[in-house]
Amino acid sequence: MELNNDIVVKQEYSGKDTGYLDMELLRFTTAGSVDDGKSTLIGRLLYDSKAIFEDQMDAIEQASLRKGDEHVNLALLTDGLRAEREQGITIDVAYRYFATPKRKFIIADTPGHIQYTRNMVTGASTANAAVILVDARNGVVEQTIRHTYIASLLQIPHIIICVNKMDLVDHSEEAFNNIVKDFGAFSEKLDCKDVRFVPISALNGDNVVDRSRNMDWYDGPTLIYLLENLYIANDHNLTNARFPVQYVVRPQSNDYPDYRGYAGRVAGGVFKKDEKVMVLPSGFTSEIDAIDLLGTELEEAYPPQSVTITLKDDIDISRGDMIVREDDVPNVDQDIDLMVCWLNERPMIMGGKYAVKHTSSDVRCMVKDVNYKVNINNLDHDTEDKSVGLNEIASIKIRTTKPLFYDSYKKNRITGSVIIIDEATNETVGAGMII
Amino acid sequence: MKKYNLNHLRELEAESIYVMREVAAQFENPVMLFSGGKDSIVMFFLARKAFFPSRIPFTMLHIDTGHNFPETLEYRDWLMKEYDARLEVKYVQDSINSGKAVEEKGFNASRNLLQTVTLLDALESLKVDAAIGGGRRDEEKARAKERFFSHRDEFGQWDPKNQRPELWNIFNGKKNMGEHFRVFPISNWTEMDVWQYIYMENIPIPNLYFTHKREVFNRDGVWLANSPYINLKPTEDIEMREVRCRTIGDMTCTGVTLSQADSLEDIIQEVAASRVTERGGRADDKRSEAAMEDRKKEGYF
Numbered sequence: 001m002e003l004n005n006d007i008v009v010k011q012e013y014s015g016k017d018t019g020y021l022d023m024e025l026l027r028f029t030t031a032g033s034v035d036d037g038k039s040t041l042i043g044r045l046l047y048d049s050k051a052i053f054e055d056q057m058d059a060i061e062q063a064s065l066r067k068g069d070e071h072v073n074l075a076l077l078t079d080g081l082r083a084e085r086e087q088g089i090t091i092d093v094a095y096r097y098f099a100t101p102k103r104k105f106i107i108a109d110t111p112g113h114i115q116y117t118r119n120m121v122t123g124a125s126t127a128n129a130a131v132i133l134v135d136a137r138n139g140v141v142e143q144t145i146r147h148t149y150i151a152s153l154l155q156i157p158h159i160i161i162c163v164n165k166m167d168l169v170d171h172s173e174e175a176f177n178n179i180v181k182d183f184g185a186f187s188e189k190l191d192c193k194d195v196r197f198v199p200i201s202a203l204n205g206d207n208v209v210d211r212s213r214n215m216d217w218y219d220g221p222t223l224i225y226l227l228e229n230l231y232i233a234n235d236h237n238l239t240n241a242r243f244p245v246q247y248v249v250r251p252q253s254n255d256y257p258d259y260r261g262y263a264g265r266v267a268g269g270v271f272k273k274d275e276k277v278m279v280l281p282s283g284f285t286s287e288i289d290a291i292d293l294l295g296t297e298l299e300e301a302y303p304p305q306s307v308t309i310t311l312k313d314d315i316d317i318s319r320g321d322m323i324v325r326e327d328d329v330p331n332v333d334q335d336i337d338l339m340v341c342w343l344n345e346r347p348m349i350m351g352g353k354y355a356v357k358h359t360s361s362d363v364r365c366m367v368k369d370v371n372y373k374v375n376i377n378n379l380d381h382d383t384e385d386k387s388v389g390l391n392e393i394a395s396i397k398i399r400t401t402k403p404l405f406y407d408s409y410k411k412n413r414i415t416g417s418v419i420i421i422d423e424a425t426n427e428t429v430g431a432g433m434i435i
Numbered sequence: 436m437k438k439y440n441l442n443h444l445r446e447l448e449a450e451s452i453y454v455m456r457e458v459a460a461q462f463e464n465p466v467m468l469f470s471g472g473k474d475s476i477v478m479f480f481l482a483r484k485a486f487f488p489s490r491i492p493f494t495m496l497h498i499d500t501g502h503n504f505p506e507t508l509e510y511r512d513w514l515m516k517e518y519d520a521r522l523e524v525k526y527v528q529d530s531i532n533s534g535k536a537v538e539e540k541g542f543n544a545s546r547n548l549l550q551t552v553t554l555l556d557a558l559e560s561l562k563v564d565a566a567i568g569g570g571r572r573d574e575e576k577a578r579a580k581e582r583f584f585s586h587r588d589e590f591g592q593w594d595p596k597n598q599r600p601e602l603w604n605i606f607n608g609k610k611n612m613g614e615h616f617r618v619f620p621i622s623n624w625t626e627m628d629v630w631q632y633i634y635m636e637n638i639p640i641p642n643l644y645f646t647h648k649r650e651v652f653n654r655d656g657v658w659l660a661n662s663p664y665i666n667l668k669p670t671e672d673i674e675m676r677e678v679r680c681r682t683i684g685d686m687t688c689t690g691v692t693l694s695q696a697d698s699l700e701d702i703i704q705e706v707a708a709s710r711v712t713e714r715g716g717r718a719d720d721k722r723s724e725a726a727m728e729d730r731k732k733e734g735y736f
Contacts, residue, residue, distance in 0.1 A: 007509045010639035011699050025443035092598065094579040095572045097625045104443040106623055118600055125602040233440045247456045251489040259488060265453045265604075270439065294484040302439040306452040306485070319460055343600050357605050360460070419605045426609035428599045 023099065026232060029108040029123040029156070032133030033143035037164045041133065041202035042096060042109055045224070048209035049098045093123045102228045117376070117391040118343040120147065121431055124154035125417070128232050131160045131223070136169045136199070140182040142377045148183075149376055152190040153339060153393065153433065155413055157235045159195045160226055166215065167201040173217040189379060191410070194230075198223050236303040237412045241269030241277075242330065243323040244359035244415070249308055261292060261308035262317055267359060267414040268407070269325070271309065272300045278326040279317055280405045285326055286313040303414075320361035322405045330405045330415060337371065337435045339409075341393050344422065344429035348388040348396075354429070355421040356400060359414065364401045364423075371395040395435065409433035444632055447624055451478075452485040453604060454583055454620040458565050459485075459492050461608035462616070465565040466523070466558075468736060469495040471507035472683040473640060474569030476514070477629050478621060480638050483518065493567060494521045498554050500546040501528045502664045502685040510641040525557040542654075542666050545687040551735045555591040558615060565608065565616045568736050573625045583622055589613040591734035617736075627706050634699040643680045644702065646695045651676050657690040 032038035096107040108123030110116065124130060130151040134144050144161075151159050161183060169175040176199045187195060198207055199218055206212035209224045221229070249261040271277070271288060278285045291298040292308040301307045309323065317323075324330060342348055348367060356365045372381040373394040388394045409416030420430030441449065458465050467482060469475045482491045497511065515522045527549050530536040535556065536549040558566055572579045582598055584606045599607055608616055621629070633640060650661035652671045659665065661673050664687050678691040679702075696702045 007506050007642055008513055008639045009642050009645060010637060011634075013635055013637050023443045024440065025446045092580045092595070095623070096579065097573045097623075099625075099627070104625075104628070122600045122602055126604070233438055236439075238439055246453070247460045247486075249486055249489050253488070253490075256488045263456050263485070265449060292487070294487045304446060304449050305441065306449040306456070308487070355609070357607065359605075414603065417603045417605065419602055419607060421607055421609060426607070426611065428602070428607045431600070431602045 023101075024103050024232065025106065026103050026129065026227060026230065027106045027108065027127050028129040028131055028227065029110060029120070029127040029151075030131045030133070031110060031120055031123075031147040031151070032164075033135075033141070036133045036135045037202045038109075038133050041131075041162065041164065041200070041208065042107060044202050044205055044208050045107075046096065046098050048205060049100055049224070093119050100224065100228055105227065117146070117150065117393075118341065118431075120150050121154060121341045121343070124150055124156055125413075125431070127154075127156050128235050129158040129160060129227065129230055130156045131162055131227075133162050133164050134179055134183075136163050136165045136175055136179070139175075139179050140186070144183070145186060145379065146376045148187060148192065149190060149374075149379060152187075152192045153341075155191075155410060155433075157193060157232070158230050159192050160223065161195065161197045162202075162223060163197065163199045164202055166199045166206060166212075167204055171199075171206075171212075171214040173215070176218070186379070196220075196226055198226065237268040237407075237414075238302060239269055240328055240330070240407065240412065241271055241323075241325045242267040242407070242412065242415050243271060243309065244361070245317055245319055245321045245323065246360045247319060248317065259310070260314070261310050262323065263306070263308045264323075264360065265306045266301050266303045268303060268412050269328075270300050270302045271323075273297075276326060277311070277323050278329065279315055280322045280324060280329070280332065281403065282315065282317075282321070284313075284315045286311040286315055288312075320359075322359070324405075330407050332403045332405055334400045334403050335368075335397065336400065336404065336406070337395065337397055338418065338432040339393065339435060340388065340396050340420070340433075341431045342388050342390055342429065343431060344427060345390050346422065346425075346429065347390070348394075348430065350386060353423070355423050356398075356418050356432075357421065358404050358406065358418040361402075361404065363404065365398040365420070368397040368399055371397065398432075406434050408435060444628060444635060447621075447628055448481065448484070448632070450604075450623060451481045451620040454606070454618065455482055455485040455567065457584075457606050457608070458567055458618050458620075461606070462565040464562055465493050465567060465618075466496040466561065466563050467491070467493040467567040468554075468569070469497050469511065469522070470569070470683070471497070471503070471511045471641065472569070473629055473633065473644065474571065474621060474624075476638060476640055477624075477632055478567070478569050479514065479518075479520070480636065481620065491518075491520055494523050494561075496557060496561070496563075496566070497522065497524045498550050498557065499524050499526050500550055500685050501526065502546055502662070502687050504641075504643055504660075504680075504683065504686055506641050506643050507683055514639075523557075523561065525553050527553045529553070530556065542668055543688075544666065545685060547685060547688055548735075551733050554736070555734050558591065563615060564610070565618055567618045567620060569621055570617075570619045570736060571624050571626075571629075572619075572622050581619060581622065583619055584608055585617040585619065586610065587615050587617060587734065591615070593617075593732050593734070595732070627703070630699065630703050630706055634703060641683065643683055646677050646679045646697050648675055649678050649691065650674070651678055651691060658693065660686050660689070660691055662686040 094109045110119045110123035132147045200207040207222045245262045246264040289310040289312045291301045370386040372383045407415045416434045418432040422429045530553045536552040582601045650673050651658045679694045681692050
């Protein structure tokens with residue numbers, strides 16, 4: 001069929017960079033307790049980076065007037081659901097978007113109340129960075145410990161502690177340094193790789209996007225500079241090649257009668273054309289014939305690319321199988337220890353049977369034991385209490401009906417994570433990180 | 436060391452393709468909702484990439500209000516034929532004729548709300564267990580809390596306070612008989628990303644998105660296209676202006692923008708400089724502060 005130029009317009013890409021094409025994507029989560037200014041900080045980031053539009057601003061100005069607020073309430077920008085606006089609290093994870101000339105940002109904005117630990121875990125699961133707010137007047141409090149623990153448990157590669165409301169402590173260097181010291185004292189116990197501290201005032205905009213004139217003693221970067229420059233290229237595992245097969249592409253068409261491609265997203269390492277690979281669970285080996293991306297052949301594929309791999313030999317492969325390198329296989333086991341965060345009102349049942357999703361495979365499991373529970377406010381371990389309820393975090397043992405091909409979560413966040421599903425309600429009830 | 440790093444568009448593309456493949460793997464009878472707007476066009480081309488060299492394994496479902504721009508329908512039919520895709524069209528007019536939906540009255544009458552009736556009927560009669568939509572979280576506040584895999588009960592309704600947590604990229608598509616999922620593969624894209632992707636990938640789009648001369652009139656600060664489906668107020672005058680569509684929906688409620696942008700580069704510059712959201716021109720969103728949330732709960736797109 002002819003391209004009808006009247007209706008269908010196809011313009012060839014001129015190769016001209018419009019200034020927005022070559023940016024990196026950074027996902028970060030924000031955590032803070034009630035009243036520490038998290039909504040104000042997000043409002044400030046969106047506002048100062050010009051991501052708030054006039055009609056959005058009009059809408060919240062009108063809403064603020066109706067509610068009788070004195071100032072335009074920036075928090076209204078992030079409260080999405082009617083119930084949230086009525087109660088003035090955030091219930092669910094909300095996603096926000098803004099961009100600077102260097103990077104595009106996705107914020108997973110999560111509520112800070114203790115009952116919403118599950119939301120923070122959800123927001124943290126895909127984040128490159130966590131921005132944790134501390135009120136300069138209160139210093140390191142229980143919530144700070146909880147938020148930092150969750151960030152380390154979920155292995156968020158970069159943690160930024162924003163000491164907020166510096167204007168209320170006279171922009172004091174000493175107040176800031178004390179918080180840095182207190183934080184160091186407990187974070188030693190945690191597995192945090194990259195921790196930064198920034199003194200800010202979200203209300204006045206100090207050190208958020210613009211450098212503060214009130215804190216000459218601070219010569220570190222602003223928050224936005226950090227977010228723009230964190231080195232994230234190593235956040236994926238580029239060492240251990242893992243390709244969970246998601247879908248088998250078989251066109252069976254005249255043009256492609258024998259094509260058999262394995263579609264999936266690279267979960268770790270780098271796959272190269274002609275390289276020798278092994279397929280789990282069968283253990284058969286072959287070589288990569290081609291790596292396809294819509295007719296374009298790639299020389300190599302790496303995380304988080306979605307590609308289709310064809311092999312030189314005919315092997316029976318289906319969803320749930322994993323393509324790896326022969327000399328570097330993942331763990332293959334049915335007895336698995338994991339850290340679990342429980343997400344449902346119905347508590348975990350010891351000896352209970354659940355459905356489990358791990359990469360592209362579906363299995364069932366039985367809960368064999370609770371090794372210990374973590375008190376997320378002081379990080380103590382409790383080995384006596386075997387009950388695991390909503391928002392609680394515990395180390396547990398499960399046995400699966402079929403072996404999983406996994407790495408520890410520390411090594412690979414994709415091949416090391418599972419979700420646990422209640423088969424009676426189909427709800428996702430647990431988030432598991434394999435130890 | 437060599438830098439293994441995707442730019443933001445390639446990362447978003449990889450994520451969307453991953454989600455579409457999950458739908459094909461987890462559901463028996465998925466459809467892809469197709470409106471002819473830029474978001475559904477981008478989705479169409481992402482689906483092609485996801486399953487190439489196979490055909491797209493989803494039927495395209497268009498809920499036709501009868502109030503479309505004629506160009507949209509012509510583009511739609513060209514696209515389906517060109518890429519050998521299956522199309523199913525369901526008509527809001529049929530829902531009105533059978534008494535299931537009642538036409539709105541007044542100057543701002545639109546068939547936007549009525550679409551929900553036709554859509555839910557279509558999903559039921561076609562026994563659809565997953566409907567893939569082009570909703571984006573940056574469009575509107577209620578959408579910001581939407582999941583990639585969004586569960587709907589047997590009445591097709593969304594319960595925003597009881598959503599399943601969604602962790603990592605593991606999607607739980609388990610459900611009971613009669614329930615279905617709405618799936619939003621381009622959740623994380625912004626309007627700017629969509630345009631950049633169209634630009635980078637040479638994706639053909641309807642001419643409505645580029646500047647053209649059209650009969651328009653101004654209502655409450657929004658420019659609307661003159662059409663047989665609209666009731667003009669006595670004070671409203673038809674003018675000929677150079678306009679383009681920033682979104683494409685029904686002629687009754689899609690505002691057009693005064694613009695001379697005749698290339699994708701121009702459009703991208705315009706989006707970058709814009710101080711109003713794309714839905715700012717949508718009369719359907721202006722009805723109340725929670726307009727979108729209410730429509731979504733009932734089963735809207």
